[in-house]
Amino acid sequence: MAFEVNLGHRSAKIEILSRNGNKALLDIDGQKYDVDIVMVEKGVYSIVYNGHSYNVELIEGETSKSYIVNTFAKTFNVEIVDAESKYISSRKQGLDAEEENTVVSPMPGKVVKIPVKVGEQVIAGQTLVVVEAMKMQSEFKASHDKTVLEILVKEGDTVDAHQLMMKLE
Amino acid sequence: MIKKVLVANRGEIAVRVMRSCREMGIRSVAVFSDADRNSMHVRYADEAYNIGPAPSRESYLNIEAIIGAAKASGADAVHPGYGFLSENAAFAGRCQEEGIIFIGPDPYAITTMGDKITARLTMIAAGVPVVPGTTEKIRDEKHALEIVKEVGLPVMIKASAGGGGKGMRLVKIIEEVGSSFRMARSEAMNAFGNDSVYIEKYIQSPHHIEFQILADNHGNAVHLFERECSIQRRHQKVIEETPSPLMNPELRKEMGEKAVKAAKAVNYKGAGTIEFIVSDSLEYYFLEMNTRLQVEHPVTERVAGVDLVKEQINIANGNPLPFKQEDLRQSGHAIQCRIYAEDPDNNFMPNPGTIKHITEPHGLGIRCDGYVYEGYEIPIYYDPMITKLISWGNTRPESIARMKRALYEYKITGVKTNIKFLEKIMDTPDFNSGNYNTHFIEKNERFLLASRPCGTECEDMAIMAAFIDYLTKLERIQPPQYTGELGSNWKDFGRKRNVLRL
Numbered sequence: 201m202a203f204e205v206n207l208g209h210r211s212a213k214i215e216i217l218s219r220n221g222n223k224a225l226l227d228i229d230g231q232k233y234d235v236d237i238v239m240v241e242k243g244v245y246s247i248v249y250n251g252h253s254y255n256v257e258l259i260e261g262e263t264s265k266s267y268i269v270n271t272f273a274k275t276f277n278v279e280i281v282d283a284e285s286k287y288i289s290s291r292k293q294g295l296d297a298e299e300e301n302t303v304v305s306p307m308p309g310k311v312v313k314i315p316v317k318v319g320e321q322v323i324a325g326q327t328l329v330v331v332e333a334m335k336m337q338s339e340f341k342a343s344h345d346k347t348v349l350e351i352l353v354k355e356g357d358t359v360d361a362h363q364l365m366m367k368l369e
Numbered sequence: 370m371i372k373k374v375l376v377a378n379r380g381e382i383a384v385r386v387m388r389s390c391r392e393m394g395i396r397s398v399a400v401f402s403d404a405d406r407n408s409m410h411v412r413y414a415d416e417a418y419n420i421g422p423a424p425s426r427e428s429y430l431n432i433e434a435i436i437g438a439a440k441a442s443g444a445d446a447v448h449p450g451y452g453f454l455s456e457n458a459a460f461a462g463r464c465q466e467e468g469i470i471f472i473g474p475d476p477y478a479i480t481t482m483g484d485k486i487t488a489r490l491t492m493i494a495a496g497v498p499v500v501p502g503t504t505e506k507i508r509d510e511k512h513a514l515e516i517v518k519e520v521g522l523p524v525m526i527k528a529s530a531g532g533g534g535k536g537m538r539l540v541k542i543i544e545e546v547g548s549s550f551r552m553a554r555s556e557a558m559n560a561f562g563n564d565s566v567y568i569e570k571y572i573q574s575p576h577h578i579e580f581q582i583l584a585d586n587h588g589n590a591v592h593l594f595e596r597e598c599s600i601q602r603r604h605q606k607v608i609e610e611t612p613s614p615l616m617n618p619e620l621r622k623e624m625g626e627k628a629v630k631a632a633k634a635v636n637y638k639g640a641g642t643i644e645f646i647v648s649d650s651l652e653y654y655f656l657e658m659n660t661r662l663q664v665e666h667p668v669t670e671r672v673a674g675v676d677l678v679k680e681q682i683n684i685a686n687g688n689p690l691p692f693k694q695e696d697l698r699q700s701g702h703a704i705q706c707r708i709y710a711e712d713p714d715n716n717f718m719p720n721p722g723t724i725k726h727i728t729e730p731h732g733l734g735i736r737c738d739g740y741v742y743e744g745y746e747i748p749i750y751y752d753p754m755i756t757k758l759i760s761w762g763n764t765r766p767e768s769i770a771r772m773k774r775a776l777y778e779y780k781i782t783g784v785k786t787n788i789k790f791l792e793k794i795m796d797t798p799d800f801n802s803g804n805y806n807t808h809f810i811e812k813n814e815r816f817l818l819a820s821r822p823c824g825t826e827c828e829d830m831a832i833m834a835a836f837i838d839y840l841t842k843l844e845r846i847q848p849p850q851y852t853g854e855l856g857s858n859w860k861d862f863g864r865k866r867n868v869l870r871l
Contacts, residue, residue, distance in 0.1 A: 203836065205832045205835065205836055207828055207831060207832055210828065212828075212829075212832050214832055214833070214836050216840075224837070226833060228829045228832055228833065229829075231825075231829065233829065233833065235833065237833065237834070237837055239838070239841070241726055241728070241780075242725060242726045242743075242782075243725045243726045243782040243783075244726060244780060244782070245834040245837070245838070247830050247833065247834065249826075249830070254827075254830045255780075256830055256831055256833075256834035257726075257780065257782045258782065258834060258835060258838055259725060259782045259783055260725075264839070264842055265839060267835045267838070268785075269831040269834065269835055270782070271823055271827050271828075271830060271831050272821075272827075273820065273821035273822060273823040273827055274820050274821060274823040274827070275714065275785075275789075276828070276831050278831060278832065278835040280835065280836060280839045306718070307719070307721065307749060308749050309749075333719055333749060334710075334719035334721065334749060334750075334751065334752060334753040336711070336717070336718075336719050336753065338716065338718045338719070339716065
């Protein structure tokens with residue numbers, strides 16, 4: 201049975217044709233791979249393909265189906281799409297737009313600066329909030345041209361992870 | 370004689386200090402906040418005391434809590450590490466009052482060097498060159514304008530009580546002098562509770578070079594050569610090395626002598642660092658003195674062959690320095706990379722989390738000063754630095770090649786790190802030629818942040834690994850098959866005993 205896997209913006213079809221211990225024959229988007237794949241350490245896979253040795257590191261994401269994958273060259277977000285995630289994503293269609301309209305703190309920290317005001321027109325890339333965490337200041341920028349609808353924190357406030365800081369329109 | 374040292378710090382530096390204590394047969398005492406119960410320094414120490422809640426100001430910055438732990442443990446000395454209370458004169462003073470040895474300089478040296486205007490005056494009196502500018506607090510805008518006309522643009526307006534890149538303003542045009550002065554003054558008031566500001570000439574394309582010094586209680590002071598710290602991102606050092614590619618023997622000798630003079634001017638005792646700004650044309654100026662052990666001290670240790678923490682403890686014990694200036698040599702080349710839990714693809718946002726897996730590099734010429742381990746959760750309250758990776762080689766190219774090898778071997782999952790960014794720096798032509806200043810990261814930003822190409826095959830490997838892992842997890846969730854008789858320890862025991870009887 202073929203599965204769908206999302207890698208960044210790419211959507212790939214993957215199927216295991218045969219598997220015997222470490223050895224596996226896979227098909228990814230029509231390309232056949234005859235590989236020797238083994239988990240050598242927790243979260244680290246060693247793949248030998250055509251005499252090449254690849255090391256791939258996996259960091260489990262928020263669900264058991266999502267991963268952050270490090271190859272030697274690049275880091276990717278990877279998601280395995282099964283029936284359940286297809287169902288969830290079909291329901292989530294409307295939510296994506298909402299995500300763009302909010303500014304959420306990804307980790308606990310302290311608000312050091314809010315350079316915008318309610319009602320202000322902001323352009324993509326403009327700094328909305330500066331949060332200090334682990335002695336470092338991080339800037340949160342607007343992803344699109346928007347208007348600031350509501351600011352829920354003030355300078356000097358401490359914020360928790362996933363706390364809503366600002367609403368945009 | 371010091372027999373028990375309380376380390377008033379956390380993270381890698383606490384472990385590093387305790388290592389030297391262990392070698393010297395000194396017992397170590399850890400202090401920890403509620404967030405650090407699982408931290409390595411608590412495991413490594415002989416004794417450990419909780420000193421309060423997670424936020425630093427309620428634990429690692431809480432002088433009375435630390436003094437309390439020192440008295441409860443019967444420690445005869447306190448090592449402050451770097452950061453936290455390491456440059457706090459009040460803390461050094463409190464230790465003195467309680468009859469506890471503070472492993473560092475006396476409060477006078479800390480106070481004198483902590484106030485930038487006083488430090489400048491002291492250095493001028495000692496004959497150490499300072500950046501052209503004022504030696505007094507700026508009174509008003511008119512005064513500021515006069516000074517700017519005298520030293521010439523561009524200038525830096527700095528807070529006298531400042532440091533660490535805070536409370537500084539660069540002024541390039543004359544119209545901005547007034548507003549910048551007002552802003553710098555209010556910033557200084559907010560950040561340090563002291564609105565004194567002064568003006569310094571801004572040195573274009575500066576190099577940040579510092580000298581390590583050691584001074585004992587018997588009037589002996591030596592320098593342990595320079596460290597090149599020009600590779601910085603937002604005033605935070607990222608890579609340090611020694612010897613500096615910019616340095617020549619004459620300049621090294623001259624600057625080293627000035628550094629020793631600077632230390633003697635404040636009657637300094639212990640290990641300290643004199644920071645200089647050096648221009649492309651090799652003019653050098655005193656910038657500030659750090660009255661503590663530096664994060665980058667291992668490169669000096671490796672090249673000079675001196676354990677700086679051991680020497681700090683020897684000096685605190687009242688022993689004279691075991692070497693003179695002419696006994697000290699630089700052997701080979703050392704580089705240090707700071708590995709941070711941060712995401713270089715996302716504006717270097719800190720990325721705390723749980724370490725799922727870690728393999729640190731080993732092998733000839735590599736030192737790894739860290740504190741994290743598999744299953745450890747990096748707390749969100751403190752610095753995101755997780756390891757200092759130090760390479761040594763006979764020559765600079767060998768040291769760079771070895772660092773690249775070590776970065777390749779360094780495997781960590783669970784948190785994002787700047788390891789790939791550091792690898793890129795090692796590949797940058799300007800770094801390899803040694804031709805760089807503090808603008809290095811800005812100048813090479815495109816090269817440093819460009820991702821390496823990952824073709825379809827490379828992408829497919831990522832897909833494959835994730836997919837196989839997902840399937841393995843699915844299989845594990847299925848309940849295990851019943852495979853016959855359930856084991857019984859009593860039965861096994863009986864059988865074994867029967868066999869033994871035969």
